Amino acid sequence: MRKITIAIDGYSSTGKSTVAKQLADYLGYVYVDSGAMYRAVTLYSMQNGIISKENFDVEKLKESLPSIHLKFIKEEAWNKAHIFLNGKDVENEIRNLDVSEFVSPIATIHEVRVKLVAQQQQLGLEKGVVMDGRDIGTVVFPNAELKIFMNASAPERAQRRYKELVERGETVSFNDVLKNIEDRDHIDTTREDSPLRKADGAIEIDNSDMNLDDQFHTVLQLAKDRI
Numbered sequence: 001m002r003k004i005t006i007a008i009d010g011y012s013s014t015g016k017s018t019v020a021k022q023l024a025d026y027l028g029y030v031y032v033d034s035g036a037m038y039r040a041v042t043l044y045s046m047q048n049g050i051i052s053k054e055n056f057d058v059e060k061l062k063e064s065l066p067s068i069h070l071k072f073i074k075e076e077a078w079n080k081a082h083i084f085l086n087g088k089d090v091e092n093e094i095r096n097l098d099v100s101e102f103v104s105p106i107a108t109i110h111e112v113r114v115k116l117v118a119q120q121q122q123l124g125l126e127k128g129v130v131m132d133g134r135d136i137g138t139v140v141f142p143n144a145e146l147k148i149f150m151n152a153s154a155p156e157r158a159q160r161r162y163k164e165l166v167e168r169g170e171t172v173s174f175n176d177v178l179k180n181i182e183d184r185d186h187i188d189t190t191r192e193d194s195p196l197r198k199a200d201g202a203i204e205i206d207n208s209d210m211n212l213d214d215q216f217h218t219v220l221q222l223a224k225d226r227i
């Protein structure tokens with residue numbers, strides 16, 4: 001069976017990573033969570049005085065990029081994969097609402113994108129890869145055999161993200177989660193460099209009313225049709 005590249009893009013909290021991990025496990029592919037990479041750079045920036053509510057030192061961020069090393073380590077299944085920032089497991093830390101607040105401004109910086117896109121392309125060099133993000137079908141893998149653009153209504157997405165955060169023990173309000181999703185969507189779609197948009201040839205899936213099983217089988221069938 002030939003191996004293909006599967007690019008899954010879409011708005012925040014549309015369930016991209018859930019379906020991407022299911023697909024990668026089922027097909028025996030590599031999964032790359034590109035959002036986790038932007039989040040890890042953001043965490044580094046928060047820890048090193050580059051970004052806070054009062055300040056965003058873009059020059060320091062650019063100078064720091066060579067000191068930021070990212071790596072994914074998988075255990076058994078892809079939903080147990082963790083991202084490491086300079087040798088430290090930061091999988092949990094990068095998911096909190098503080099990181100979510102600063103990640104989209106960090107992701108507007110061209111030099112950050114150049115660094116991460118190069119690493120993403122390297123990770124997908126051998127095909128047999130499922131990658132999710134905002135610019136995978138448009139910039140990272142414009143020739144991907146399967147491109148998906150996921151969507152769902154903003155309140156539905158906020159409800160899902162809120163549930164996820166609460167289950168992980170975070171104290172957050174639904175309104176803060178909804179506002180963060182709307183703010184990120186705004187920045188991600190209007191930024192100059194690689195704005196989120198549906199890639200040429202992408203298949204749009206609105207999963208507002210789909211359960212996880214339906215969603216998985218819909219995408220799996222699209223993949224099988226191309227293998």
Ligand code: C5P
Pocket residue numbers: 012013034035036038039103104105107132133134135136184185188
């Ligand atoms: O996928 P996730 O919601 O974790 O991504 C966090 C943020 O990282 C996005 O809101 C976006 O600003 C940025 N991102 C990006 N390009 C990608 C993946 C994520 O700009 N390919």
